[in-house]
Structures are given as structure tokens and as C-alpha cells.
Amino acid sequence: MLLLPTTLWFLLLLVMPLVVIAVYSLGERAPAGGYQPALTLAQYANLLARLKAFTNTLTLAPLGTVICIVIAYPFAYYLAVKAGRGAKPFLLTLVIIPFWTSFLIRTYAWIYILGGQGIPRLLEMIGIEDYRLIYTPTAVLIGIVYGYLPLMVLPIYVSLEKLDKSLLEVSSDLGANPVRTFFQVTLPLSAPGLVTGSLLVFILLMGEYLIPALLGGGKVYFVGNALVDLFLQSRNWPFGSAVAITLVGIMLAAITLYLTLVGRDRGRQDVSVL
Amino acid sequence: MVEMINGAVDVEFQGVTKRFGDIRAVDNIDLEVSSGAFVSLLGPSGCGKTTSLRLIAGFEQPSAGDVRIGGASVVGVPPYKRPINMVFQNYSLFPHFTVADNIGFGLRQLKPRLSKSEITARVGEMLELVRLQGFEERRTWELSGGQQQRVALARALINRPTVLLLDEPLAALDRKLRQDMQIELQTLQRDVGITFVLVTHDQEEALSMSDTIYLMNEGRIIQMGGARDLYDEPINRYVADFVGKTNFFDGEVAEIKPNGAAIRLANGRVLYGRNPRGGVPLNRNAGGAIAVRPELIHIVKANGSACLTTDVQTTARVKNRIFLGEQTEYLVMAEGFGDILVLASKHAETVSGGFSPGDVVSIGWEDSSALALENTSKGDHSTAVPVPK
Amino acid sequence: MSRKNDDTAPISAKKFMDELWRYKQGSVSRRHFLSVTGLGMATAAMAGAMPMLAVSRSAYAGSIGDRVSMATWPNYFNPANFETFKKDFGAEVQVSVFGSNEEMLAKLQAGGTGWDVFVPTNYTISTYVELDLIQPLDLSRLPNFAEKYYTKRFIEPGTVDGKVYAVPKNWGTTGFVLNRKKVTSNPTTWKEFWDLSKTSATGRVMVHDYQLTTIGNALKYFGYSFNSVDPKELADAEKLLLDVKPHLFAINSDYQPSMRSGDAWMSVAWTGDGLQLNRDIPEIDYVLGKEGGELWSDFYAIPKGAPHLDAAYAFINFLIDPEINAKEVSVHGYPVPDTRTTELLPKEMTQNPIMYPAKELLDALEFGAAVTLTDPLRAEIMARFKAA
Numbered sequence A: 001m002l003l004l005p006t007t008l009w010f011l012l013l014l015v016m017p018l019v020v021i022a023v024y025s026l027g028e029r030a031p032a033g034g035y036q037p038a039l040t041l042a043q044y045a046n047l048l049a050r051l052k053a054f055t056n057t058l059t060l061a062p063l064g065t066v067i068c069i070v071i072a073y074p075f076a077y078y079l080a081v082k083a084g085r086g087a088k089p090f091l092l093t094l095v096i097i098p099f100w101t102s103f104l105i106r107t108y109a110w111i112y113i114l115g116g117q118g119i120p121r122l123l124e125m126i127g128i129e130d131y132r133l134i135y136t137p138t139a140v141l142i143g144i145v146y147g148y149l150p151l152m153v154l155p156i157y158v159s160l161e162k163l164d165k166s167l168l169e170v171s172s173d174l175g176a177n178p179v180r181t182f183f184q185v186t187l188p189l190s191a192p193g194l195v196t197g198s199l200l201v202f203i204l205l206m207g208e209y210l211i212p213a214l215l216g217g218g219k220v221y222f223v224g225n226a227l228v229d230l231f232l233q234s235r236n237w238p239f240g241s242a243v244a245i246t247l248v249g250i251m252l253a254a255i256t257l258y259l260t261l262v263g264r265d266r267g268r269q270d271v272s273v274l
Numbered sequence B: 001m002v003e004m005i006n007g008a009v010d011v012e013f014q015g016v017t018k019r020f021g022d023i024r025a026v027d028n029i030d031l032e033v034s035s036g037a038f039v040s041l042l043g044p045s046g047c048g049k050t051t052s053l054r055l056i057a058g059f060e061q062p063s064a065g066d067v068r069i070g071g072a073s074v075v076g077v078p079p080y081k082r083p084i085n086m087v088f089q090n091y092s093l094f095p096h097f098t099v100a101d102n103i104g105f106g107l108r109q110l111k112p113r114l115s116k117s118e119i120t121a122r123v124g125e126m127l128e129l130v131r132l133q134g135f136e137e138r139r140t141w142e143l144s145g146g147q148q149q150r151v152a153l154a155r156a157l158i159n160r161p162t163v164l165l166l167d168e169p170l171a172a173l174d175r176k177l178r179q180d181m182q183i184e185l186q187t188l189q190r191d192v193g194i195t196f197v198l199v200t201h202d203q204e205e206a207l208s209m210s211d212t213i214y215l216m217n218e219g220r221i222i223q224m225g226g227a228r229d230l231y232d233e234p235i236n237r238y239v240a241d242f243v244g245k246t247n248f249f250d251g252e253v254a255e256i257k258p259n260g261a262a263i264r265l266a267n268g269r270v271l272y273g274r275n276p277r278g279g280v281p282l283n284r285n286a287g288g289a290i291a292v293r294p295e296l297i298h299i300v301k302a303n304g305s306a307c308l309t310t311d312v313q314t315t316a317r318v319k320n321r322i323f324l325g326e327q328t329e330y331l332v333m334a335e336g337f338g339d340i341l342v343l344a345s346k347h348a349e350t351v352s353g354g355f356s357p358g359d360v361v362s363i364g365w366e367d368s369s370a371l372a373l374e375n376t377s378k379g380d381h382s383t384a385v386p387v388p389k
Numbered sequence C: 001m002s003r004k005n006d007d008t009a010p011i012s013a014k015k016f017m018d019e020l021w022r023y024k025q026g027s028v029s030r031r032h033f034l035s036v037t038g039l040g041m042a043t044a045a046m047a048g049a050m051p052m053l054a055v056s057r058s059a060y061a062g063s064i065g066d067r068v069s070m071a072t073w074p075n076y077f078n079p080a081n082f083e084t085f086k087k088d089f090g091a092e093v094q095v096s097v098f099g100s101n102e103e104m105l106a107k108l109q110a111g112g113t114g115w116d117v118f119v120p121t122n123y124t125i126s127t128y129v130e131l132d133l134i135q136p137l138d139l140s141r142l143p144n145f146a147e148k149y150y151t152k153r154f155i156e157p158g159t160v161d162g163k164v165y166a167v168p169k170n171w172g173t174t175g176f177v178l179n180r181k182k183v184t185s186n187p188t189t190w191k192e193f194w195d196l197s198k199t200s201a202t203g204r205v206m207v208h209d210y211q212l213t214t215i216g217n218a219l220k221y222f223g224y225s226f227n228s229v230d231p232k233e234l235a236d237a238e239k240l241l242l243d244v245k246p247h248l249f250a251i252n253s254d255y256q257p258s259m260r261s262g263d264a265w266m267s268v269a270w271t272g273d274g275l276q277l278n279r280d281i282p283e284i285d286y287v288l289g290k291e292g293g294e295l296w297s298d299f300y301a302i303p304k305g306a307p308h309l310d311a312a313y314a315f316i317n318f319l320i321d322p323e324i325n326a327k328e329v330s331v332h333g334y335p336v337p338d339t340r341t342t343e344l345l346p347k348e349m350t351q352n353p354i355m356y357p358a359k360e361l362l363d364a365l366e367f368g369a370a371v372t373l374t375d376p377l378r379a380e381i382m383a384r385f386k387a388a
Ligand SMILES: Nc1ncnc2c1ncn2[C@@H]1O[C@H](COP(=O)(O)OP(=O)(O)OP(=O)(O)O)[C@@H](O)[C@H]1O
Pocket: B020, B023, B024, B025, B043, B044, B045, B046, B047, B048, B049, B050, B051, B052, B201
């Protein structure tokens, strides 16, 4: 009985908007912008005009996710397994502090750090001339890693924290050196956190527009930016909707693929992911 | 790595101390476990049993002293390089592996690598040994406590360690299962011929299973010996109290005898007791206690047909009676002695017909059944001398 | 349709994103952002608990309401005037800034903006009338407005079908700023601007994130009209833009920071930004392309469904008061088509060629045309240029 209202909410909040967008995507742009009803696939036929936005997003979002994993995992590991009782709360606070200020202000700060008066200026002092960072893919990547790192660290930290440390001793006791213990015990048992963090970061990155807008200077263009431009500048709602539907489709496909790959070897073990 | 020499000493502590900050978890311990023995570390919670075990396994390194395995020092050698395996207190089975993969874990770490078929075969042998055939593909959380315990055992045994360490392996099991597993463990140890070091706070478990018991307190070893030694010849009041039940009569040492002492109780009565083997002779005018095991005290009806001829006799009133099946336990109150615990055998009960609370009885014991003990409750390291056999 | 502007109400996700977007564009102050998003709630709660800390509402509150919300452009107002308005009328001014007329239009089309006053550019007003997004003004409520003081060509776009929908705010030009220390040649045309972008100034040039000026000035490269919607001419402009894109530093209407830091050497720019930059960094100059380009004027107008209509009239009337208006200009540096205000400006301003360019340069400029605002091809070319 309780399921019914829940299902209704789900339909209302998640499915309805998608249906509206799907209907829009089959329509036409009204003369002064907006939507006018029609039944055409013309918007989808035009998707190639945003190919670059899709390729940018589909390279930088996974890349950003992977870099986040590579940086977040050792940090979360240190935090959960190695850090002393004094250092742990301090380090955890460091992870959480950025949330106290708006994402926007923090990203704005990077404009100055990466701009000509920031890091390139420092590089000049050690003889590297004319190194440009701001408004490059590298700048966007730095912004992404900076902004999303906590979202990766926290779930991994939680799963490592929950990990029964005596299992590591068992592994060592049974003859596994630290490297083998990591790959046979620590990594598989922290996989739920890793999967959660990766999905979280990846999904959010697929829709990201703020970081490319601020640190990419309109030159590193994501699907999110295409959507903002289509809805807020060109007011081409149908095409924007087609782009959005395509993005959702790609995202679902990518997530399904990822979960299948991750879940393949996990056998019957029920790892709840989200 | 370490040669196993038959008849030799497998594990040796030489003056080992382990400090955690200000706490001395293990305090200057000497210990020798000979090959093939079943040794128990017994003691109350927090006395340093687990720490000692972890020092052997290599999870802790001594703050002072030397830990030797098979005659060679292993200080600084990590656990994965020691020919020793451990059964953890809560089993710590890998949740992401099946039963078979849990058991085969140790084999998969070996170099050169074993073939899949060899691993499967040896896992099969272990499953048979712990009687879990057919459970290969089960997940660990689908097992009962006893089954988990046996998986942990099989996992620790599969690499044929020189020494198997067991940290309270039976603590989580119910009484019946615990008793079954005690017998299984003993049989297993005889079958595989591996040295076992068992940690327990349960004195019955230690007494029933092991060849040698190290009784510990506050990081030290108080007494070491076989089950009989600890039970019949406790070197001080602490040991007598911890191992089995005992009646203590406190007083002052009134007289030193060649093999014992006389102790004067507060009511002026003087009781005699012999020195335990390996114990330290008492000092005159120091505090001391006479200890008498409850099963060594006779109990008869006062003024009845049967009468006592024991060295010590007194009348008492029955306060409580507990039926234990093969025995009956009485708590009696005797003027000038206080509460006294008496165990009557089935046979004695049949003869006397048993007693009820309120009954007036005569109790008594022979002087040779009583021990004159130091009054220390801690036990001093200097008294931790092996009992001569 | 009107948005609830209650500071204490919990914010919706959409509104939060809107605020974030506005904030991103520099349109609102950090304080406003915090208060609207509820991030400033802690402070508010504290003030509630300690009444002596709370700011007392002005005695005027109730007559025109306690707030007025305006949508305008970056670096285009004098915050001190807003303080004065609050003190005199009791209404707090909330500002959102935008990067393009398209964006402003998109917001109004989507509805629920909550704006009382907005600042459309000349060529967009007829479209707003067509789409029924703007209301005619009751001039009797704007006593400070008197037609006779205004330059005729800057008033005209505010009147559609004989009805006045908007009163002039400022006028200006669209040229380019350049850092003369970095760009040593002396470009005077849009052709040179674009050619330099591809050659010696590669990686150092910015263009607006705004179709009218970016496409318009690309059209100028070929000598076409700034307002062209001819597909063939637009195809040429798109080719030039795609050609230049890899050489650009950024596509961003917020070009002052990059010019100031020295990261960018040239940028398409508006009068006031040129003046502000030149005032602070003399080597940055403002140039009008000889081929022409945009001449524009901006207006104050009231959108349909403005939630605080009285406040809107009071605010517009306040801002076009010559004394107040002169204080506006002294900060943002855009000329005013009102002689009463101009008379109050200092000589350094009235004789400044950035504000008041030479006649022959002005004559070459064109007003933006209404058709560019809604032309789908221009919109799509701009989007393709950014997406390239
Ligand atoms: N890692 C540690 N850090 C600090 N103190 C410790 C640590 N490990 C053990 N101790 C302390 O050392 C003492 C001995 O602990 P140990 O675990 O060896 O006791 P135990 O005899 O196994 O007790 P139990 O029967 O309760 O398991 C205790 O006081 C304990 O608090």
C-alpha cells in the first residue's frame, strides 16, 4: 500500500519531466523562439551540429572521473585506515570545508589561480614562459577534479571505514603481502564506495556546465553548455530537448555498461550501489 | 623460511614486553612452546593474551625482548612471512569470497603458484577435515556460527603452519556446540600434529583441552603447568581462585612447618595446610590463607549415625542447595569460618539422603587436603616458576 | 506568475540554480546570493534572535513595497544610488545582470521572473510588444521624463504603435578594446581586428558571448550590414568565426578581468567598459571599427506582470532624475541621451572621445535590428560557433 504514493511521486518527479522533454524534442522552434507542436525527427537529425559538445563531454567527464578516483582513493584510504585519531577529524573537515562556500565562488577563485597572474606567473619565475592554463581543457579538468573530489572521497572513505580491518590482518596472516592484500581484499571490499562515487561524479559531470563556462571561457564546450545556450540564448526548445534526451540516453547506456562490467565478477554478492 | 625441527621449541619469548603508550599489555614474559604441544594462554579480560598471540603472529612487534620461532628471531618479520596462521576471534571470513575461496586463500598466495586443480583438491581435503563437504559454493553469511568457525579453522590450517594460533575460537558458540568443538579441536590437533596456541578466558576450556596452560594476569605469567598442576598445586591465592572453586580462610601465619604452615583465623582457630609444589614458603606473622577445594570437604548430618573423623571438623547450617546432576553443591554457614562451599558426590548423597536449607550438618576435611597459600591476589613475577614434574 | 520573493521561504532547486546563474554572471552581489539561496539564513536567524541587530524597515515601507527587482547588464549601475533609493523609498533594489538580450528574452518567455524593471536594448522592444511581455508606461507616473530634453533617435525605439513602452537609459557603441603595449600595430577596422586575432594576437582575443555583436562584427569584416540575416552573408561570417575560434582566448561577455590581468590583449567591447578600463589602465584603448558596427541605446521598461508596479515606477523615475542619473554615469561611463544630465557631467567625461566619438565614426554605426533577436539562423550560427 505504501508503495503506491512512492511510485506516484517517482512518476511525477522523474518521469513526467522526461516525457515533456521527449514530446518537445519532436516539435519545432516557434518563430520567436520556444516550442511549437509538430511531429518530426528533424531535431535529432541535427544532433551532429553539437558533436563537439558530446565528444568533449564524453572524454572529459570519464577522464575527470578517473582522475578523481586516482586522487581520491589513496586519500580516502589514508583517512580511513592510516590516519591517527587526531589527524582524521582534521582531514575530514578539510574535505568538507569547501562545501561551506558556494561552488561558484570556489570556481571563481580558480579563474584567478589559473589566469595570467596566477600559476603561469609562477611558472614564468622558474623560466617557463607563456604557459596558458585558463580557458583550456586542462583548466576545465582541474576545476572538475577540484569540484568533484569530495564527492569521490566521501563514499570511498565510508566503505573503507566500514571495512573490517581484521580482514587485512587475516590476509597478511595467510601469506599475502600488502600489495596482494590491497588487490584481493581492500579493493574488492571498497568497490561499493568506488562505484557509488564514480557514478555520482560521472552523472553530475555529464550535465556539468558551470565549470566549462567559467574555466573553459566558452572554448571547452560541454553538452550542458549546449543546453544552456539552446534554452537560454537561441530559445530553441525542441532542439535543446533532443540534445537533452540524447544525453540522458547516453548516460543510461554508459551507466548500464559500467554496472555490468563492475557486477560481472561479483557473483551473487548483493552490493547495493546507490 | 624457518626449519621445523621435531621435538624442538616452536615459539619462544625471551623477556618480551609490549607497551601501548603507558600500558604494559605484555610485561617481561618468558615462554616456550614445544613442537606439537597444545598450549593455552588463560587469564581474565585485558591480561594480555591477545597481545601475546599477535606478537607471535607478527601483527605486533615487541617493545623489548625477543620473539623466536623455530629457534630464529622473528622480530621485524611481517606476518605474511611467518610459518604461522591464526584463527581470529570473530572468524573474520572474507565476505566477498565463497567458502571454498575463503579456505583456498592461503594457497593462492603461495609461490610458485599452485595449479587450480591442486588448490581445489586441497580445499576439498580441508572441507572433509572440518566436515563441510558440499558447502564449497556457499557464501559465508549463509553459515551457522559453528560452520563459520570451521571454515576459519580450515582456512588457517590449509597452509600447514608450524603453529596454529586460536584467539578465543569458541567464545561465540553456545555451550553444547562449544563442548563439541572442544573435542573436535583436540582430535584435530592430534591428527594434524600441529602446535596449537589457544587463547581463552574460560578456565574449564583451558583445563580440558591443553597440555600446558600459562595463567596470566596484568601482562605477566603467574603460573605455568598442566591442568592438574594448576588445579591441585596453585602457587598462590590468585591461581587457586581463578582455576576452579576454592574456599579461603584468611588469617595470620602462626607457625612454619617443614612442608606447610599453620594459620590462625580471626576467631583464634588454627588451621593447617601444606605448601603447594613450586610455591614459595610463607613467612611467619605475615598474612596467609588456607585454601580447601569444595569437593574435598565432607558433609554429614549433625549428630547422625555417620560421624566425621577428619582433622578439621565443625558444625554448620545449610543455606542453599544447587543440584548439578552428577554432584550437588551446598552453601553452608559455619560459626567462625563464614560461608563455605561444599560439593557432595552422587554417591555421598545417596548415602546421606541429602540436606535441605536449614538443616544442621557437620563438615570437615583432612589437613592434607588444605593448602597454605600466600595471600597475594596478583601474583608476583618471581613466583612464575615452572612446576617440577 | 509572480515569484514569491520572501527571503525566509525555503528556496526551490530551480530558483537556486537561477540565482547561481545570475551570481555567476556577476549580476547579483554575494550578499544577495546568500540571502536568496538561504545560505544567509544563519545570519537572519541570528538577527531574529537579537532584535537590536535587525535592520529596521524604513518608514516608507508599505507605500511602494519593500523591494524592487531589476534585470540589467554588468557594470551598468551605481550601487550608491540603490542605497539612496532604499533610504528614501524603503524598497531594496535586487539586481540580476545578463550577458545578452537573448537571455533576457528567454527568461521573460519562460515566465516567473519576478522582475519589476528591466533594461532592454532598442532593437528588442518591438519584439517584446509583439510577444506581449512588456507593458505600456503611464508617463504621468514618471514626472522626471520630459521628451524635449532627449535626443530624438534615442527615444524613438521606446515607442511602438504610438504607445510609449520604455524610456531611455543610456546609449553607446560597440567597438573593441586593445592593450597598446601588447598590440603594437594600430588597428582601426574590424578587418584588422579579426586578422590580428588569427595572427600576431593569436590566443589573446575575446569576443562577446552574444550573437548580435559577435556575428555583427564578423559581418563587418566582409563589409556587410551589422544586422544582416541573409543566409549567404551569414555563411561567410560563420566561416570567419569558425576560422578564428581556435585562436580566441575566450568567448565571454565578461572581458574586463581578462583585459585587466593581461591575459587578453583585445576584446569586442562596449563604451562603458572601454572607459572604465582606460581610466584604470591607460594603455588599454577603445577603438571603433571604421567600417561601422553597432550604435545602441538601452531603456528602462516594465515587464507584464511586474509584482511591484508602484516600486517600478518610483524606481525608474528616481533613476532618470538628472542628478541621480549623473551619478550613475560617473560610475559606469555610458553617455546619456538627456541634456539635463549631460550638463551635470564633468568636462573630462563630456570631452572624452570614448564616450563621445567623432562624428564620422558615429555616422558609420547602425542600430541593431529587431529581426536579429529572433532570427533562428543567427541564433544557430552563434550556438554552432560556441560548440565548434
Ligand atoms: N592497540 C592497542 N593500543 C592500546 N592499547 C592496547 C592495544 N591492544 C591492547 N591494548 C591494551 O593492552 C591490554 C591487553 O590487551 P589484550 O587485548 O591483549 O587483552 P586480552 O587478554 O586479549 O583481553 P580479552 O580477554 O578481553 O580479549 C589491555 O589493557 C588493552 O586495553
